[in-house]
Amino acid sequence: MTVIQTCALPEQAFLSKYAEDGGYTDCFVIEMAGEISLAAFVEAFYTTWLFKLERALLVLAAKPSTDLQAKELAAGTRSTFPAWIVEERAEHQLLMCDLTTRTRSWFMIAATIRGTRRATLLFFGSAVTATINEATGEETIGPIFHSLMGFHRIYSKALLHATRSRLNRTG
DSSP, X not given: OOSOEEOOOOTTOGGGGGSSTTOEEEEEEEEEESOOXXXXXXXXXXXXXXXXXXXXXXXXXXXXXXXXXXXXXXXXXXXXXXXXXXXXXXXXXXXEEETTSSEEEEEEEEEEEETTEEEEEEEEEEEEOOEEOTTTOOEEOOHHHHHHHHHHHHHHHHHHHHHHHHHHHHO
16 A cells, blocks of 8 residues: 555544544555654654644744654653644554644554565544534534535645655655
């Protein structure tokens, strides 16, 4: 699997608890040769050229960040990264929650073997939690989040692609 694919959330995914009640979740996966740690995956993700554009925008919101902070987050020695906090962490997964508690970013690795070679599946997903629509009483992510979903899916795949490229250069 050299192409980034959309897939169902694995059963053990921390993000699974947000896949109901009118919320939105997604999951993308790519396979990479060799063994890649969760720390390497997370650090590469948050230090890609593409995510650095997002980090630059966060400076405008008074939420600056550095590559060192990304490395500390990835290593488990930091629990915040500019606009996010660690919601849940395990050896193979990390779930981040934004400060408004409306969105989540999720990372997971899974070792696999293809023929005689070791490989790692890199999973990346997001969630948008639902709120109650006052007019209808229904739970929904709302029109703004809904209108951004096409862009969000393209951006998520681009981030995972940039992460893979960074891992290939640094690995």
